[in-house]
Amino acid sequence: MTVTASDRAATWVIIAAYEEARSIGGVVQQLIADHWRVLVVDDGSDDATADAAQVAGAWVVRHDVNLGQGAALATGFAFAAADRSTRFVVTFDADGQHDAAAIPRMIAPLASGEFDVTLGSRFLDGEGFTGMPATRKALLRLATRLARLTTGLDLTDTHNGMRAFRGEVLERMIHRQDRMAHASEIQAEIARLGLRYREVAVRVTYTDYSLSKGQRLIDAVSILWDLLAAKAR
Amino acid sequence: MLPSQIVLLILVGLFAIYIFRLRSTTGDRVTYLGLAALGGALIIDPEFTNRVAARLGVGRGADLMFYFFIIFALFHFATTAATIRRLQRNLTELAQAQALAQPRPPAVMAPPRSPATPSA
Numbered sequence: 001m002t003v004t005a006s007d008r009a010a011t012w013v014i015i016a017a018y019e020e021a022r023s024i025g026g027v028v029q030q031l032i033a034d035h036w037r038v039l040v041v042d043d044g045s046d047d048a049t050a051d052a053a054q055v056a057g058a059w060v061v062r063h064d065v066n067l068g069q070g071a072a073l074a075t076g077f078a079f080a081a082a083d084r085s086t087r088f089v090v091t092f093d094a095d096g097q098h099d100a101a102a103i104p105r106m107i108a109p110l111a112s113g114e115f116d117v118t119l120g121s122r123f124l125d126g127e128g129f130t131g132m133p134a135t136r137k138a139l140l141r142l143a144t145r146l147a148r149l150t151t152g153l154d155l156t157d158t159h160n161g162m163r164a165f166r167g168e169v170l171e172r173m174i175h176r177q178d179r180m181a182h183a184s185e186i187q188a189e190i191a192r193l194g195l196r197y198r199e200v201a202v203r204v205t206y207t208d209y210s211l212s213k214g215q216r217l218i219d220a221v222s223i224l225w226d227l228l229a230a231k232a233r
Numbered sequence: 234m235l236p237s238q239i240v241l242l243i244l245v246g247l248f249a250i251y252i253f254r255l256r257s258t259t260g261d262r263v264t265y266l267g268l269a270a271l272g273g274a275l276i277i278d279p280e281f282t283n284r285v286a287a288r289l290g291v292g293r294g295a296d297l298m299f300y301f302f303i304i305f306a307l308f309h310f311a312t313t314a315a316t317i318r319r320l321q322r323n324l325t326e327l328a329q330a331q332a333l334a335q336p337r338p339p340a341v342m343a344p345p346r347s348p349a350t351p352s353a
Contacts, residue, residue: 041332054340061332067325075329079336178325 003104007111008035010087012080013103015040015058016072017094021047028056030100031092039079040094041072049094070182074175086167093161102202106164109198116169116195119155120162120202132206147184151191155199159183162202169195234277241276245269 013036017024024040031038040053044066054060061079063072073091080086088107092098102120109115122132122140140159147158163186165173173189175182190197252265275282275298282294291297 044328050337051340054337057339059339060337061335062337063328063332065324065328067328071325071329075332078329078333082333176322178321 003107003111005035007088007107009037010085011036011090011103011107012076012083012086012088013038013090013092014073014076014080015053015092015094016043016069016076017041017045017049017053018043018066018069018072019045019047019049020094021045021049021052023096024049024094025052025056027092027094027096027098028053028058031103032057034100034103036090036100036103039076041076041079043067043069043072068179068182070175070180070185071178073182077170077175080167081171088164089167089170090164091161097204097206098162099203099205102162102200103164105200106162106202109200110164110166114196115198116166117190117197118164118200119157119197120160120204121155121157121199122160122202122204123156124199124201132204147187150184151187153187153191153197155187157199158187160202160204169193238276242273245272245276248272 013031015024015027015038017040028038028040038053038058040050040058040060042050042053042060042062044063050060050062059079061075063075076091077089080089088110090103090106092100092103098120106118106120109118123144140157144155144158147153147155172193173186175185177185189195246269249266249269252269253262256262256265279294282297284294286292286294286297289297291300
């Protein structure tokens with residue numbers, strides 16, 4: 001199963017970016033070189049993130065205030081939904097830790113009509129987490145187990161920023177978590193809507209830069225808090 | 234009447250005025266003015282709380298007041314948190330609508346397959 005040029009032209013690669021002026025240009029260029037359409041949602045950055053993305057060849061929409069990654073992706077999804085040519089939407093990290101070469105493997109299961117959603121996993125082939133610190137690995141394993149308990153989804157990696165959706169299922173999903181709890185929300189929505197999903201092995205390269213932008217242990221607490229608050233509503 | 238009672242009654246009176254100016258719904262006004270009236274009565278007759286506490290088996294009136302205060306504080310925390318969530322949601326929707334109304338196309342020539350402007 002290969003991804004055709006028309007598949008590429010019907011895909012939006014969405015990047016939520018906050019204060020990523022240092023890395024966003026290179027990330028966008030790499031995607032543009034691979035003939036992807038790129039949308040960068042600048043989540044209220046004070047630096048030149050939006051300009052850097054635009055110059056590198058991306059479409060840009062910009063939040064006037066910082067809302068969080070979940071809200072930024074939701075804005076991107078709405079943008080893609082408004083484009084009638086959209087068939088696939090891929091989410092991609094702004095900090096350069098994802099590999100653009102993995103996108104066709106993410107989309108192929110959707111293009112074949114077999115699946116609605118593909119989720120990137122660092123743990124499928126046992127070597128997808130180059131340079132990942134041990135504490136982060138342990139935290140991710142814990143989050144994965146928790147997600148399995150709450151959603152029943154059979155996943156090996158629950159907090160991977162690389163995901164691909166068929167456009168029409170994306171529109172049926174609810175995106176209400178502004179901050180990092182959106183990852184859990186997406187899984188809950190996959191379970192609620194009974195979407196056909198599978199994981200795809202992706203490699204994530206950890207650098208000092210990407211680690212400094214990533215999740216810390218304390219974030220796990222605030223993610224849990226967001227989810228509990230949502231349940232209580 | 235003790236000087237401290239006079240001071241406290243003045244504070245309750247100010248609270249009542251504040252409520253009347255700030256709360257516009259009748260329900261809120263009745264609730265908070267009722268609370269203010271109760272506060273006033275408790276200041277004038279401090280023994281009243283002791284009698285009620287004794288009847289409820291709490292012990293001292295001061296303890297009873299403390300328990301009420303905790304319940305009120307929790308209630309206040311919950312309603313404030315709900316208000317903040319609602320405001321956050323409004324802010325999110327506003328900022329998202331604003332963002333989608335002004336999409337910025339690539340500043341350089343993207344590959345020819347680049348899309349037409351989506352009607353966001």
